[in-house]
Amino acid sequence: MTTFFDEVQEIRKRYPAGARSATLPALRLAQEKHGWLSREAIEETADALEVTPAFCYSVASFYDMFHLEPVGRHTIEICTNLPCALCGAQKVVEAFESALGISAGETTADGEVTLRAVECLGGCGYATVVAVDHRYRQNVKAEDAAEIVEGLDA
Amino acid sequence: MPEQKVLLAGTDKHDLTKLAEYQAIGGYGKGLERARAMTSEELIDELQRATLRGRGGAGFPMGRKASLIDRKSSKPKYLVVNADESEPGAFKDRQVMAEVPHRLIEGCLIAAHAIESTSVFIYIRGEYLTEYEILQGAVDEARAAGLFGGVEITVHRGAGAYICGEETALLESLEGKRGQPRPRPPFPPIQGLYYAPTQINNVCTIATVPTILTIGAEEFAKTGVPSSPGTAIFSISGNVVRPGNYELPLGTPMRELIYEHAGGIANGRELKAVIPGGSSVPALTPDQIDVPLDYDSLGAIGTFFGAASLIVVDDRCCMVQLALRSTKFYAHESCGKCTPCRVGTRWMVQILESIENGTATRADLDLLDSVGDNILGKVLCALGEFAVYPVASYLHKWRDEFVAHVEQGGCPFHGSSSLEGILAPSDQHAHAEVLV
Numbered sequence: 159m160t161t162f163f164d165e166v167q168e169i170r171k172r173y174p175a176g177a178r179s180a181t182l183p184a185l186r187l188a189q190e191k192h193g194w195l196s197r198e199a200i201e202e203t204a205d206a207l208e209v210t211p212a213f214c215y216s217v218a219s220f221y222d223m224f225h226l227e228p229v230g231r232h233t234i235e236i237c238t239n240l241p242c243a244l245c246g247a248q249k250v251v252e253a254f255e256s257a258l259g260i261s262a263g264e265t266t267a268d269g270e271v272t273l274r275a276v277e278c279l280g281g282c283g284y285a286t287v288v289a290v291d292h293r294y295r296q297n298v299k300a301e302d303a304a305e306i307v308e309g310l311d312a
Numbered sequence: 313m314p315e316q317k318v319l320l321a322g323t324d325k326h327d328l329t330k331l332a333e334y335q336a337i338g339g340y341g342k343g344l345e346r347a348r349a350m351t352s353e354e355l356i357d358e359l360q361r362a363t364l365r366g367r368g369g370a371g372f373p374m375g376r377k378a379s380l381i382d383r384k385s386s387k388p389k390y391l392v393v394n395a396d397e398s399e400p401g402a403f404k405d406r407q408v409m410a411e412v413p414h415r416l417i418e419g420c421l422i423a424a425h426a427i428e429s430t431s432v433f434i435y436i437r438g439e440y441l442t443e444y445e446i447l448q449g450a451v452d453e454a455r456a457a458g459l460f461g462g463v464e465i466t467v468h469r470g471a472g473a474y475i476c477g478e479e480t481a482l483l484e485s486l487e488g489k490r491g492q493p494r495p496r497p498p499f500p501p502i503q504g505l506y507y508a509p510t511q512i513n514n515v516c517t518i519a520t521v522p523t524i525l526t527i528g529a530e531e532f533a534k535t536g537v538p539s540s541p542g543t544a545i546f547s548i549s550g551n552v553v554r555p556g557n558y559e560l561p562l563g564t565p566m567r568e569l570i571y572e573h574a575g576g577i578a579n580g581r582e583l584k585a586v587i588p589g590g591s592s593v594p595a596l597t598p599d600q601i602d603v604p605l606d607y608d609s610l611g612a613i614g615t616f617f618g619a620a621s622l623i624v625v626d627d628r629c630c631m632v633q634l635a636l637r638s639t640k641f642y643a644h645e646s647c648g649k650c651t652p653c654r655v656g657t658r659w660m661v662q663i664l665e666s667i668e669n670g671t672a673t674r675a676d677l678d679l680l681d682s683v684g685d686n687i688l689g690k691v692l693c694a695l696g697e698f699a700v701y702p703v704a705s706y707l708h709k710w711r712d713e714f715v716a717h718v719e720q721g722g723c724p725f726h727g728s729s730s731l732e733g734i735l736a737p738s739d740q741h742a743h744a745e746v747l748v
């Protein structure tokens with residue numbers, strides 16, 4: 159079985175020697191493995207990249223897709239930028255909030271689902287765009303929220 | 313004018329994510345062969361004669377950019393494709409990657425040949441997972457088929473940061489760092505990725521290149537208008553009947569796109585505003601929509617072609633709320649490097665909030681203008697301008713509405729605006745800001 163360390167070394171080979179370009183891919187891999195970028199995940203990444211944990215932390219904190227706090231096993235991300243907003247994204251946010259019993263920005267008490275509003279996902283013509291575990295659902299209406307929540311695998 | 317498919321040619325009848333189907337319609341054929349038979353100078357000359365203007369925002373001619381590459385440098389040359397597409401309103405690059413990934417790859421091979429590069433990076437925004445999988449699959453298939461001719465193409469995923477679409481921030485991010493723009497000069501053609509000469513182009517720019525080589529620059533330039541030849545994929549979103557992507561010749565009247573292709577304003581409402589280039593550009597009023605959709609015509613009326621992405625706004629929308637939601641985005645995405653941008657955008661949010669909730673005075677409208685003026689020209693990259701330009705246009709063109717907020721002590725829409733209560737990501741995790 160390839161270890162995390164080995165996988166990161168494979169990624170590093172895609173870039174010139176000495177480059178730090180594997181930082182984002184390695185952090186992504188660590189996050190996939192740990193669920194979020196815990197101290198342990200950051201340290202493991204830093205070791206594999208031969209950089210300091212502080213460097214990894216500073217990079218990770220810059221990007222919205224890296225989680226420096228625990229998140230739910232599932233994520234539901236609703237675009238609320240202008241085009242989606244003009245077509246009723248706020249109603250979609252509210253429908254998910256009531257289907258899950260939490261506010262946007264929160265995780266359900268059982269740690270299963272994180273709900274958040276996000277900036278434009280690049281699907282503006284198919285409003286409202288909702289990323290469910292990073293897969294886009296387009297033309298989502300408030301009525302669809304309950305079904306999407308029920309469809310999350312247990 | 314009907315749709316005219318160049319970038320998206322063949323997608324109606326074929327699954328062009330498959331190499332064999334792309335080759336069946338001439339892909340990796342005559343265009344690539346012609347390019348490879350040319351010297352770098354001949355190829356750059358052909359691209360310059362096509363006057364292909366960059367589709368990522370600034371409209372700089374692609375061939376001219378290639379001619380600026382420091383070819384005497386002893387360092388490797390790099391081609392970087394900007395697939396970070398995060399401008400609100402834009403979703404065209406995504407369709408190209410999902411439906412015609414091989415046209416983008418073929419464009420990379422030709423453009424790499426032009427600048428004598430053997431190393432190409434495609435920086436794709438992290439959220440585009442499905443598109444990444446399709447593109448990576450196409451890269452692997454084309455490489456396995458022996459089409460790369462010594463070139464290597466690496467697809468590199470971002471991780472959620474709008475600023476990484478700015479070319480020097482993209483380079484920093486690709487180097488594994490925080491995505492903060494670099495001071496210029498030096499410009500990327502002299503010192504870009506790993507401090508080596510680098511050509512950076514948008515997905516649609518590069519995906520147009522195979523067609524230029526296949527039909528020739530002169531034939532290519534017959535479509536569109538002389539100052540902006542070719543077609544562009546226009547993303548149209550907001551309050552229209554048929555939002556989506558439409559590939560049209562440059563110079564097509566905006567009215568035709570909105571009323572014919574996109575079916576006009578939805579729900580029987582009235583047109584109020586069009587933000588023509590993605591949310592970062594000055595908006596147009598309904599009497600301005602006869603403008604031809606090309607770089608110079610839009611520039612002549614004080615706005616920008618930008619990302620060829622029109623956001624159509626109907627009469628239910630409160631322009632103060634529009635300004636506020638827009639500014640929250642740019643404030644959230646400011647990388648924080650320049651004080652006028654970092655502080656100024658947050659200040660704009662506060663002033664707009666006070667206008668919307670009725671606690672502002674007329675002096676605050678002038679203050680909003682002056683905060684904007686203090687960002688313009690005093691920052692490292694164009695994000696600062698992207699925050700200010702649209703808001704300044706809303707304030708000046710819909711000034712009555714801003715004044716009404718002040719005079720009535722609140723929003724004249726009384727809760728009926730289409731943007732009422734819209735949540736912004738920055739509203740929900742304020743604590744995360746502390747970490748940065």
Ligand SMILES: Cc1cc2nc3c(=O)[nH]c(=O)nc-3n(C[C@H](O)[C@H](O)[C@H](O)COP(=O)(O)O)c2cc1C
Pocket residue numbers: 365366367368369370371372374394395396397398399474475476477478479480512513514515517518693694695698
């Ligand atoms: C804040 C900001 C965001 C940008 N985002 C993008 C983007 O997502 N995609 C893109 O192609 N260009 C973007 N640009 C423009 C790039 O800096 C650059 O001009 C472009 O990639 C060059 O390609 P082109 O000449 O083919 O248009 C952005 C610019 C700024 C200032």
Ligand code: SF4
Pocket residue numbers: 475492493645646647648649650651653654691692693694695696
């Ligand atoms: S203008 Fe804003 S986004 Fe651009 S470098 Fe300065 S702080 Fe960063």
Ligand code: FES
Pocket residue numbers: 237238239240241242243277278279280281282283285287400401402
């Ligand atoms: S505004 Fe929602 S996907 Fe672009």
